[in-house]
Amino acid sequence: MAQINEHYRRLAAGYLFPEIGRRVQAFQEAQPDAALIRLGIGDVTLPLAPAVVEALHTAVEEMGTEAGFRGYGPGQGYDFLVEAIREHDYAARGIALAADEIFVSDGSKQDSGNIQEIFGAACRITVTDPVYPVYIDTNVMAGRAGGVDAAGRYAGITYIPATEANGFSPEPPTQPADLAYLCSPNNPTGSVMDRAKLTAWVAWAREHEAVLIFDAAYDAFIQDPELPHSIYEVEGARECAIEMRSF
Ligand SMILES: Cc1ncc(COP(=O)(O)O)c(C=O)c1O
Secondary structure, eight states: OOOOOGGGGGOTHHHHHHHHHHHHHHHHHHOTTOOOOOOSSOOOOSOOOHHHHHHHHHHHHHHTSTTTOOOSOOTTOOHHHHHHHIIIIIGGGTOOOOGGGOOOOSOHHHHHHHGGGGSOTTOOEEEEESOOTHHHHHHHHTTOSOOBOTTSOBTTEEEEEOOGGGTTOOOOOSSOOSEEEEESSOTTTOOOOOHHHHHHHHHHHHHHTOEEEEEOTTGGGOOOTTSOSSGGGSTTGGGTEEEEOOO
């Protein structure tokens, strides 16, 4: 008999986002003229940049020719793309990565979810709070989260509050953890971890033999030249960190 994965029943977001939707709709019906700032699920608001549109058109044209057609791509990504990432995102910042250390996928949302599958079920998870919900939900589905309280927090996950007092950039936890998710620049706070903070996290991970999953999806928004774009700018991070990027 087919059985459901019981862990899915614990997903608080399954209740939270439809509930936000219902409340927003009710509010808008009651106050149709009120300007509303949405703090629920985010969405992008600007059209594609001309360079992106042009590159997409060019790629489609290329695929329509005998000479330019490509079938299934290599599993870890096209060499030309891996090389561009290696050069522009890493070598330009003094980080020497080998081509086989870079994996191109269909998006960092999927991979920030998929990555937990390579770790054991007993791994203890820590996240800064608030953070991109995908890290939490995928660990809930994998059975690492335990019960959920009324505020949607899971008993088996260590939440480290990001507050004004710590500059929305928390220190490593004092409780034990094996996998730590860091998002810098952070969704949703926008805060960027500075070198000292990242150095503390790398030292913590090495001391506890933990792994940092570092999501730099928004690195292009960093404007202060002093702020790191990559966790690999920190000495020792190569031993303990997996970095995600997004285009
Ligand atoms: C922190 C963070 N990482 C990753 C993603 C998704 O990235 P991609 O578009 O590459 O799947 C998002 C999108 O909301 C995000 O906020």
